Amino acid sequence: MMFIAEFGPWYISYDVSRILPSVCPTKVVCERDDDQFCQFCVYCKELNIPHFPDMVFPKNILNLKHANGACINFNPLDALKRVSSRVQAIEVSCAEAWQESRPDAEKKKQNFDWTFSTDYKGTLSDKIVVEPTDETINFEILKQKDQILFYHDLTLFEDELHDHGISKLSVKIRVMPSYWYVLLRYFLRVDDVLVRSHETRMFHMLNTNYVLREFTAKESTARDLNRVMPSYWYVLLRYFLRVDDVLVRSHETRMFHMLNSNYVLREFTAKESTARDLNMPTTQMKEADDVIPFLPLKHKCVNLVLNNGANIAAMCGFTLSMRTYSQGSRTVSTYLVQKGSSQNVVAVKVKNLFKMQHGLGWPHTLRVAQGNEALLKLDRTLEQQNSCEITPPSGLTFNINSPPSTRYTKWTDGCGVRVRNVTMNDEGRWRLTANGSNKLTGWTELFVEESKTSYSASPISLQDGQTEAKIELTTLENSYCLVKKPFAESSLVPGQCSVTLDRTTRAIQGVWNVQLGLPGQIVELELQRQITVETRELQNSEMEDIRTIFVQKNMTFTIMCRASISLSYCWFQHPNGTQYTPGRLETDDQLFWYTGENLQVGDCGISFAHVTSEDAGKWTCHMGPREQLGVEIIDSVLLRVTGPLAANKKEVVANIGGSATLFCHTANGNRPLEYCRFLSPTFVGIRVDQSVSESR
Incomplete structure (x- = not known):
């Protein structure tokens, strides 16, 4: 989805998209020698990192273009290019305990920033010149309650760090009548280890010829944060309501206490406005903080929550006082609630501190x-x-x-x-x-x-063409799992072991190998899940009889199927049930590879390096039309493993007095012969050539 807004000489646009797929959806197309690549392959070619964040939104792009051609762009690909592939990796909080429990295990060093930390400040076009300045952004202007002409918040990428924290890059833009303001924020939290923030702010006043850019980097270890002595505490209780294009309402209670003081300040505010009076697009307000400052005040009251029994009249008509004293080994707290002339006393006794x-x-x-x-x-x-x-x-x-x-x-x-x-x-x-x-x-x-040593389950059946299909690989409670799908790289799944597919195809069917990390169990549980994909089958009617291919033993052989339409995939099934999805020939010792011009013209072929007698039998080729989901074309081929010359049929039925035709041809395709001779059961030899006909 694309949205474009005009602000003076600036054209502001953004686009949103789905999450980047985890594998190449068009492998045959991307392996050709041209510049046509899917988004996944573009990221693989452009980035020098072992893997990507859990959620990358490749088309979530914010673009600000000036009338003179200057452009400021924010996109996830350029941001991930700033991730270092040669940095000492941060260790999670449980790394030491894990190593202690496995003293013989080798500690692997990973020179890759698995937190995806980036100092990306945006992408600037060649017409923009960056110069140092002492001028700063006037945040007082940002606090003014002006009309919001345009607002949006985009997430570029996000990763939960295998349940050890959060790594997120997002960009926000706000357009006001006299300026626009952009905040690009990278935030990292590694639980009990580190907190890091990289923020880039851009500010532009209308009718000026420059944009102020401010970059700040903040970081602290969890240990240093815990050492900071608090000087106060602050609590915010918020109720927020937004009915799109109708109403916005906010009720907020704030409590503030300074250290060594004997009271707590409590403030209650109620704000409300209709969408018409607010005159701003409420449907684009994703966060309460973005709209609450602009709401008119409807009601406000302040009171003191007092300690040691002192009372002060509250503006809202009631006070809350507290006394704490010791009674033997017990700590007793007494709360006094007073409203007008009535009082209530509640004693809370802590028996086991x-x-x-x-x-x-x-x-x-x-x-x-x-x-x-x-x-x-x-x-x-x-x-x-x-x-x-x-x-x-x-x-x-x-x-x-x-x-x-x-x-x-x-x-x-x-x-x-x-x-x-x-x-x-x-x-x-x-x-x-x-x-x-x-x-x-x-x-x-x-x-x-109880220790789990085995797990069995029935095959999982899916429908071809199904979108957003969630596959639960186990019912066991687990901490993580490592999933190896057929013809794909292994992927680590944090939490419950399940995989969501953008769209199911027959290419994902087969045996999935899963290593399951169980709570309290050091050794992973290895299991296999059989995945089947059901399709509506269309038999190829172009061939009335099944084709027969003759191949000499230990020779290379090719099975070729063709469709009259463009294909999105193809795969083959061996007579013993084994499934093969052909790929490009890359190494000399490769066992099988794709043969044909390409899938777009309907070619579905596979070649094998060596044939054995076990390969003989009925093969089926399965072809998926590009324009029809859930439909599969199936053709069959009979493979016979023979010597250099073989009979077309092993047995020929004939009537006495009738005619019979015996037919032999070479294996591995048609090859020229020096002679052709048949030997009858009575050992009478018959030599034939093109000069022998029915009449002579």
Whole structure:
């Protein structure tokens, strides 16, 4: 979908598209020696990275073109070109634990930025000159409540980093009566490791001959962020309503508290406007923050939430006060709610403060399959630690430095334990206590599951031409899976093992090999799923009788089928049921390859390097018309593996007194003969040539 808006001398347009496919949908076309490539192959040729983000929107493009020909463009391909293929890869938070559980495993170094970090600032045409300046963007102008003429938000690419965070590049544009403003933002979060932001802002005032561009890069480790001492906390509770072209409404409650103060500021605002009064395209407002600042205020009130029992009259007519005191080993909080002259007192007693705080155990819950390992620890290290006590569900407490059996060994420099060969008796709460200058305690709830060693399921049947087909490869709960489809590269699927196909074809049918990562189980479960694709079959009526091909043993042979229409794919089925999809000949040791001019002219051919006696029998070729989904043309060929010369039929039926025709020809096509002689069952030789006819 293309949208174009005009703003003074600027023509602003954007296009949106579907996600980039994970494989080449037109392999035969893209392998020709011309410049016709699908989007997937264009990305493969242009980018020097091993794989692409989970979601790339190849045609999500924002374009700003000036009347003089200057152009500013934002597209995902140029952004991914800025991803480094020679950088030290960031490790996920669980990498150390994974390596600890596999001490003999080799740690592979991946010199590829799998987070897809990019410093892309947009694509500029040759007519644009970039110069340094001290001028900055006036953000006060951006805060003014002017009419929004045009707004849109485009996602260029996004990746969930195998459930370890988020990597996203998006671009937003806002056009006002006197200026336009663009924000290109790359945001990265690797859970418990790193946060990174690259932002490019472009600002242009009408009737000026330049665009201000500002680039900022921010980054921090998760550890450094946790070290920052908070000076305040802030809460925003928001209700947002947008009825397209009718109404926009917002109710917001904000709470703000400064450290070391004894009160909390609470502010409630209600805003509302009809679409006509707002005079802006509400259907294009994807985020609440983009429209709320421009709504007229309908109602507002501010009050104080007080600590230590102090009361101040609230503008909204009620106050909330809190007192906290100790009662023995318990902490008691009393909340006083006052409205007018009436009061309500609610006492909250915390009987187990440690339980409320969840302790310091890591992880809080852990699922492990029988026979595998469990890794438990405290998520903080105690200074001057002199002992680490472990209490399993059985209740027997022991020091990790002197465990009761070899199943238990010390893990990490702090207080941690590695439990080998986990059994059902290990299920329950494990308590870890570090003693030293202070005392730290935490626990982990351990759940033990039955180990899965095999999995079987019935074949999966799909309909040819089906769009957005979701294939559930297993019913087992899993963390990830590695899927190897026929004639395709392996793909890693985070979370539940399922694959969504843009469109099903017979090319994807066959055996899919799946490696399943199960929770609590170190070794992946290997399984196979049989995929079948059903089509409406059209028998090729051009040949009344089945064709027969004669091939000499150990020779190269070719099976050729033809259709009178353009094809989108073709494949062959061996007499034993094996399926072959021919591809381009690339190596000398290749077993089979495509033969023919191309699929567009209806040629469906396959050549094999060597023929054996097992190849004899009925072959079928399956051809998919380019303009008809769900329809497949089928032709049959009988392959006979013979010597250099073979009879057309092994048995000929004839009547006494009637005529009979015996026919022999060469294998591997027609070849010239020096002579032709037949030997009867009574060993009488008959020599024939072109001079012998029915009358002579």
